Amino acid sequence: MSQESGFDRYARQIILGKIGKEGQKKLLQKKVVIIGCGALGSSLASLAARAGIGQITLYDRDVVELHNLQSQILYDEEDCKKLLPKAIAAQEKLKKINSDIQIEGKVEDLRSSNLLSCMEGADLVWDGTDNFQTRFLINDGCQKLQIPWVYAGVVATYGHVMPILPSPPCFHCYIEKPPAPGEGDTCDIVGVLGSAVLTIASFAFTEGLKILLDKPIQSRLTIIDLWNPQISHIQVPPRPDCPTCQKKEFPFLSQKPTASQEGMILCGHNAIQIRLSPLDLDEISQKLKSHGDLQRGPFLLRFHHPPYTLTLFQDGRALIYGTQDMKRARSFLAKFLGL
Ligand SMILES: [Zn+2]
16 A cells, blocks of 8 residues: 555544654554553553554453443454454454554463553553553663653543653652552443543543654543533642652562462452463363363463452463452462462
């Protein structure tokens, strides 16, 4: 396809004086990473692909479930039936939306050990995560690599957005430490309005787009409520003793997971995630099939054995639904996987 005909799809965006042809050319050269492909992440990814951002990499560790369809616009019932990971389902949908750009979905759990390699070379990172631990990690990584990122979060009918540049203030200036498990509201606890997701994603996308286009940006926190329509801004001052942007200690990135951190309670999901070594799912399927209801997808297996449901991924992640007790989860794994 010639460059001119390739530009036809962006005609309305090019007419827009704020972007223009030069802006479009710039976007086609850009590389972005979207971490988390749930409600916000899938909306951000859809907007990014339609806008013609040249290279989009998506990271997500979850599988599409029926209750996701209310607020996660890239997925459908077929994805649920096929037990597709969100990163793969999103990648396939986005390729149908725009085949002129590069889109890659990766089924990965971002941790301190792999975060930098996932973000290296990106011009921008969009936050589509649902937890503060990962956001602090993204903040450390982006500050270290000097990559701008856009923090976005939504619950119930409202959400927060803050573009964070390589210069202070950073996310760690805004929040000193992650909330304790169960302390903050989550979509699983208080629910979420689909239209609030789309509004927050649209705002976060626009802030990111301005960064990619080298337009002026204010690194301030914006809070938007959809139900009682309201928009407010908070200036976040740089914290002189910020361990991330001032002292350059990058404390979240430097954390090496201990044995106990290798198991993590997924608050709001009544589940525990434990990381194992890479798994041979075919072999495990054979062992488990006579012990309970087993479903096998191309990238995972799901094993129902009341009161627990176990989901195993090839990369070694085990999700044990039905408990928040680490010992019970480990005992369940020990019983069925001999670990
Ligand atoms: Zn800071």
